[in-house]
Amino acid sequence: MEFKFAERINKLPPYLFAEIERITSEKRKQGKRLISLSIGDPDLPTPQFIIDAIKRAADDSANHKYSFSQGETVFREAVANWYKVRFGADVNPEKEAIALIGAKEGLANFARAFVNSGDGVIVPDPGYPVYANGATLLNEGIPVALPLLADKGFKPDFDAIGAKDLKKSKLLFLNYPNNPTGAVADKKLLKQAVEFASENGLILCYDNSYSEITFDGYRAPSILEIDGAKDVAIEFHSCSKTFNMTGDRIGFAAGNPKLMEGLRKIKSQIDSGPPIYIQKAAAEALMSYKKGGQPDYIREMNKTYVERRDALVGGLNKMGFNCRKPKGTFYVWVDVGCDSMQFVSKLIDAGVVATPGIGFGEQGRNFVRFAITQPKEKIREACELMSGIIVG
Numbered sequence: 001m002e003f004k005f006a007e008r009i010n011k012l013p014p015y016l017f018a019e020i021e022r023i024t025s026e027k028r029k030q031g032k033r034l035i036s037l038s039i040g041d042p043d044l045p046t047p048q049f050i051i052d053a054i055k056r057a058a059d060d061s062a063n064h065k066y067s068f069s070q071g072e073t074v075f076r077e078a079v080a081n082w083y084k085v086r087f088g089a090d091v092n093p094e095k096e097a098i099a100l101i102g103a104k105e106g107l108a109n110f111a112r113a114f115v116n117s118g119d120g121v122i123v124p125d126p127g128y129p130v131y132a133n134g135a136t137l138l139n140e141g142i143p144v145a146l147p148l149l150a151d152k153g154f155k156p157d158f159d160a161i162g163a164k165d166l167k168k169s170k171l172l173f174l175n176y177p178n179n180p181t182g183a184v185a186d187k188k189l190l191k192q193a194v195e196f197a198s199e200n201g202l203i204l205c206y207d208n209s210y211s212e213i214t215f216d217g218y219r220a221p222s223i224l225e226i227d228g229a230k231d232v233a234i235e236f237h238s239c240s241k242t243f244n245m246t247g248d249r250i251g252f253a254a255g256n257p258k259l260m261e262g263l264r265k266i267k268s269q270i271d272s273g274p275p276i277y278i279q280k281a282a283a284e285a286l287m288s289y290k291k292g293g294q295p296d297y298i299r300e301m302n303k304t305y306v307e308r309r310d311a312l313v314g315g316l317n318k319m320g321f322n323c324r325k326p327k328g329t330f331y332v333w334v335d336v337g338c339d340s341m342q343f344v345s346k347l348i349d350a351g352v353v354a355t356p357g358i359g360f361g362e363q364g365r366n367f368v369r370f371a372i373t374q375p376k377e378k379i380r381e382a383c384e385l386m387s388g389i390i391v392g
Contacts, residue, residue: 071099182326
């Protein structure tokens with residue numbers, strides 16, 4: 001019997017990252033030692049107090065029952081408190097907050113609630129592939145590229161969207177601090193985004209998953225700090241990056257009550273929320289924030305990332321690249337001046353794995369993304385290996 005994929009699956013582009021995984025797997029089978037600066041999975045440990053909270057909550061059998069699609073009250077109240085303490089933004093925990101099984105799930109399922117077949121969805125290029133693929137193509141929408149160009153600091157140029165594309169579009173995805181470029185945004189840009197969405201009848205989906213990974217005095221704002229944002233916007237967050245809880249699959253969304261209702265209706269049909277014990281532990285993590293700044297463990301984490309960033313950027317610039325120091329995320333985005341897939345293949349031969357920029361969109365064709373999710377010593381070793389093929 002021949003089995004045929006649904007048309008929505010056939011519309012997906014080839015998954016470039018799977019090809020990188022295949023190549024690296026083959027190299028390792030051949031005995032090749034590789035340093036991976038590719039995956040955005042923090043190597044730093046989950047803070048011990050969170051692990052202790054998971055253990056305590058897991059010991060209570062009541063926490064192994066079904067949760068709610070919207071999430072537990074204690075978690076949503078912690079989300080609301082975090083928004084107030086961190087951003088000064090008011091969030092109603094009953095109507096304006098939802099627990100997610102990671103931000104990735106929320107982004108894709110939110111589009112399910114609002115994208116009809118043929119609707120345009122404006123996605124940053126380069127951008128996190130879930131926006132164009134999981135959130136748009138899998139929901140039979142049409143991706144509309146919003147170029148993020150180096151000469152504009154990888155900020156969106158809303159005027160670059162044609163009138164025809166704009167008229168058919170329903171959603172706009174934005175993400176700062178930005179994956180993959182590491183670019184950051186200020187409140188002025190967020191205000192422009194809110195006004196643009198309002199003027200054009202767009203839903204603004206703001207992915208703020210890297211808000212707590214920032215450097216050099218920069219602190220990321222929330223879209224919910226902006227006047228009028230709750231009329232048009234929903235914001236997504238992830239505990240994966242902030243608290244190094246990638247495998248625990250916990251995140252949240254907050255924003256316009258009608259948008260939250262749509263997401264909640266979809267989730268009620270397909271999941272029962274994250275595990276209760278994970279929600280309770282994540283709630284403790286969120287409550288560790290106090291007025292006046294980030295917790296000490298977040299500041300220490302960011303100091304580590306700064307040391308790694310500086311080691312990588314310094315090494316790349318010694319090789320002749322014009323590489324800037326990003327103020328957010330744990331990514332370094334580099335113009336390599338040639339086809340990114342070919343460049344990454346050369347790096348793998350040298351013993352270093354990175355991510356080709358073409359996987360994030362056409363504008364990333366000549367860029368490579370490095371993740372600083374390895375100790376500083378390994379990053380320096382990776383630079384030595386790369387230098388051997390680039391300079392030598």
